[in-house]
Amino acid sequence: MKSTILSFAVVAISTAAAGDLPDPLLAIDGSKVRTAVEWREKRRPELLELFTREMYGRNPGRPGAMTFEVFDREPSALGGKATRIQIAIRPGGADGPRMDLLVYVPNQAKGPAPAILGLNFWGNHAIHKDPGIRLTESWVEERTSYADLAGVEKNRATEATRGANASQWPVEEILSRGYALATMYREDVAADHEPHFASGVHPLFPDLQEGDDNFSTIGAWAWSLSRALDALEEEPAIDSKRVAVFGFSRLGKAALWAGASDERFAMVLSNESGAGGAKLFHRGIGEDIARLTKVFPHWFARNFRKYAGRDTALPFDQHQVISLVAPRPVYIASAVEDTYADAEGEFAAAKAAEPVFRLLGAEGLPCDSWPAPNKTVQGGIGYHVRDGKHDVLPYDWAQYLDFADKHLKSL
Numbered sequence: 306m307k308s309t310i311l312s313f314a315v316v317a318i319s320t321a322a323a324g325d326l327p328d329p330l331l332a333i334d335g336s337k338v339r340t341a342v343e344w345r346e347k348r349r350p351e352l353l354e355l356f357t358r359e360m361y362g363r364n365p366g367r368p369g370a371m372t373f374e375v376f377d378r379e380p381s382a383l384g385g386k387a388t389r390i391q392i393a394i395r396p397g398g399a400d401g402p403r404m405d406l407l408v409y410v411p412n413q414a415k416g417p418a419p420a421i422l423g424l425n426f427w428g429n430h431a432i433h434k435d436p437g438i439r440l441t442e443s444w445v446e447e448r449t450s451y452a453d454l455a456g457v458e459k460n461r462a463t464e465a466t467r468g469a470n471a472s473q474w475p476v477e478e479i480l481s482r483g484y485a486l487a488t489m490y491r492e493d494v495a496a497d498h499e500p501h502f503a504s505g506v507h508p509l510f511p512d513l514q515e516g517d518d519n520f521s522t523i524g525a526w527a528w529s530l531s532r533a534l535d536a537l538e539e540e541p542a543i544d545s546k547r548v549a550v551f552g553f554s555r556l557g558k559a560a561l562w563a564g565a566s567d568e569r570f571a572m573v574l575s576n577e578s579g580a581g582g583a584k585l586f587h588r589g590i591g592e593d594i595a596r597l598t599k600v601f602p603h604w605f606a607r608n609f610r611k612y613a614g615r616d617t618a619l620p621f622d623q624h625q626v627i628s629l630v631a632p633r634p635v636y637i638a639s640a641v642e643d644t645y646a647d648a649e650g651e652f653a654a655a656k657a658a659e660p661v662f663r664l665l666g667a668e669g670l671p672c673d674s675w676p677a678p679n680k681t682v683q684g685g686i687g688y689h690v691r692d693g694k695h696d697v698l699p700y701d702w703a704q705y706l707d708f709a710d711k712h713l714k715s716l
């Protein structure tokens with residue numbers, strides 16, 4: 306599958322990795338970061354500020370007015386396998402917009418369970434046919450290539466769409482491995498359709514739209530994952546110190562930024578996050594900044610638009626976002642046919658983040674060249690590229706659960 310172009314790109318990236326890629330360990334004042342303390346006190350805050358200002362935008366932090374309402378607790382859900390908990394998170398207080406967090410906790414758990422938390426594309430009710438899941442009242446897409454949304458009417462969910470996206474969420478498999486699963490719907494959080502910033506949580510924070518470092522949609526999704534973690538911290542059935550944040554595609558971009566910026570997440574699982582997620586822009590392969598900011602102008606802060614056409618000369622790049630997860634484990638997965646996401650560029654980004662993992666005493670990605678398809682490599686950083694298209698498949702989950710066993714079980 307390595308075309309001539311891709312083989313050429315390997316050379317290009319080793320050159321970039323050696324010199325042209327911005328060094329995660331080089332501080333703005335030109336000094337080299339040599340200790341964990343310098344990383345933590347100086348360089349990490351610098352990078353967080355850089356990516357906040359130039360790319361993902363500012364967020365409101367934890368709102369003082371936020372409320373959590375547990376509106377459902379069913380101890381014998383899924384035929385007795387799980388306890389289902391549903392929590393309405395209202396960041397603006399009791400009368401404000403709600404983000405419904407759906408949680409399944411394995412009933413076989415002996416104590417507080419580790420969890421996997423991720424946003425979903427088409428509503429909590431679309432991840433499983435369980436009739437007890439509250440149907441979202443938020444806007445829902447009517448057509449997509451990943452799920453059968455034929456039952457969506459006038460952009461509203463109906464009973465017919467229960468389980469429409471179940472193939473990407475192997476709930477029983479996750480539970481049987483001892484993990485809780487928590488999920489929330491992207492449109493409960495922020496509008497991913499026009500008019501942007503008009504529904505979900507954005508109307509609560511108008512001041513954050515004023516500057517060019519505005520509260521973006523991916524920024525809001527990442528922020529919402531932290532708010533979901535706030536809710537999980539209050540739930541005794543969950544071990545909130547062992548929560549992995551997961552996401553696919555645009556929601557993988559959000560999961561990576563959430564894990565990078567909120568150190569309470571114990572692990573990050575990035576499934577085909579691609580451009581603005583785990584892939585390097587510097588290679589100039591796959592989806593570029595011009596397309597990202599034109600087709601999805603709401604995803605990133607307005608500042609990011611000025612880099613359109615400047616991908617290969619960007620003063621920062623996504624390996625630095627990955628490095629912000631260090632020393633916590635991060636798994637980056639791609640698919641061979643997902644050319645936008647540039648699988649090899651995701652691998653190169655993971656490799657370029659390694660120096661930070663090593664500095665902080667964690668293992669990097671233990672392989673020197675791009676692994677063949679369907680071969681998982683798991684160190685402190687995990688990686689695979691699998692055959693097939695842009696999707697979340699059982700192969701992907703099998704690796705994530707093994708990676709979680711390796712790192713979270715021992716915590």
Ligand code: GCU
Pocket residue numbers: 553554555556577578579580592645
């Ligand atoms: C588009 C976009 C990608 C994104 C994907 C998705 O294909 O170009 O950047 O990851 O949508 O979220 O499904």
